[in-house]
Amino acid sequence: MLITITLSCILGKEHKLKLELSQIIPQIHANLHNSWQKDLREVITEPEKLLLMLNIEPKDYLQHFKARQLFPVRVPLPFIKRMIKGDINDPLLKQVMPLNQEFIISEGFSHDPLQEHNSKVEGLLHKYKNRALMIVKPGCAINCRYCFRRHFPYQENSPNKTQWQHALAYIADHKEISEVIFSGGDPLMASDEHLTWLIAQIEKISHVNRLRIHTRMPVVIPNRITPALVELLTTTSLKATIVLHINHGNEIDSDFINALEPLRVARIPLFNQSVLLKHINDNAETLITLSEKMYDIGIIPYYLHLFDTVQGAAHFNIDEKRAVNIAKEMMASLPGFLMPKLVREIAGKANKTPINLA
Ligand SMILES: *Cc1c(COP(=O)(O)O)cnc(C)c1O
Numbered sequence: 001m002l003i004t005i006t007l008s009c010i011l012g013k014e015h016k017l018k019l020e021l022s023q024i025i026p027q028i029h030a031n032l033h034n035s036w037q038k039d040l041r042e043v044i045t046e047p048e049k050l051l052l053m054l055n056i057e058p059k060d061y062l063q064h065f066k067a068r069q070l071f072p073v074r075v076p077l078p079f080i081k082r083m084i085k086g087d088i089n090d091p092l093l094k095q096v097m098p099l100n101q102e103f104i105i106s107e108g109f110s111h112d113p114l115q116e117h118n119s120k121v122e123g124l125l126h127k128y129k130n131r132a133l134m135i136v137k138p139g140c141a142i143n144c145r146y147c148f149r150r151h152f153p154y155q156e157n158s159p160n161k162t163q164w165q166h167a168l169a170y171i172a173d174h175k176e177i178s179e180v181i182f183s184g185g186d187p188l189m190a191s192d193e194h195l196t197w198l199i200a201q202i203e204k205i206s207h208v209n210r211l212r213i214h215t216r217m218p219v220v221i222p223n224r225i226t227p228a229l230v231e232l233l234t235t236t237s238l239k240a241t242i243v244l245h246i247n248h249g250n251e252i253d254s255d256f257i258n259a260l261e262p263l264r265v266a267r268i269p270l271f272n273q274s275v276l277l278k279h280i281n282d283n284a285e286t287l288i289t290l291s292e293k294m295y296d297i298g299i300i301p302y303y304l305h306l307f308d309t310v311q312g313a314a315h316f317n318i319d320e321k322r323a324v325n326i327a328k329e330m331m332a333s334l335p336g337f338l339m340p341k342l343v344r345e346i347a348g349k350a351n352k353t354p355i356n357l358a
């Protein structure tokens, strides 16, 4: 079937374009099949399958798989693609692989290390004076084993529009809030339509002028950077910023770099926060490489977090003294603007606590 499209150019001239429908359909098809929703549907939730994809024999690791009961396994394919085949110690695999150490009860580790579950308004954390953090979506595309929200009761806490409205009413009532931070889970689990609605509501609150999105989605599912999302972030009257979460240089591949391009072109500031994790990125060389790789693609290192003491993840923890030594070594090899701030979150403090490197 032949269809005719009429285009008018800026000179007012009309151009008729005749296209064979069968030429367009495959293109539409390809777009649908490359969607982030498809990537989400295809996440790997079986550790056996994950290991088989990496040419690792699952039967040597069966004892570890029951840790799924504590926190489900979820790994998107684009993230698996960047793992080194045959290497059980791959730094990306280690972030998602369930381990029987997760059953160990460790003293000083809690289910809610940041005391986030006593918030007055469900889905909103207003711990810092002028910045309020909104739990836009509780779930994530990936389940990182070290996540401090691994014990978060996701089902009971799934925000809906009513809950968003309560959070918005709180923000409107608190004139000191000048920045809204979209967090989660992962806020980019929300659809572009829902984000458009939410941002439009925030734009109406005159004392809010900055919007920050804390997300790991673009790293693990690069297709999430849709044209609609870029359009939304560039046309909003709020000053929009994205803070990514990358822990290791191997998480950066060409798909991710290409997906970020429209955000770079649109001059959306891109920052990154990492978590210091034992046997994953706990050496200066790895973190220096990460900072340099990020700078090449327009991402500025922001925070390097000391591990939050969440129960079931003590095997990722490194002590503060070692962290300080790693940070000092990094500082000696990085320009100041590529050095992330080493911080720890202490419940009840007015801001993140910087660790003294003197
Ligand atoms: C980390 C955090 C923020 C943001 O802090 P910045 O230092 O501005 O990045 C805001 N609210 C909460 C609850 C946080 O945990």
Ligand code: SF4
Pocket: 139, 140, 141, 142, 143, 144, 146, 147, 148, 149, 184, 185, 186, 216, 245
């Ligand atoms: S992406 Fe962030 S919030 Fe989600 S599981 Fe990983 S660390 Fe937790």
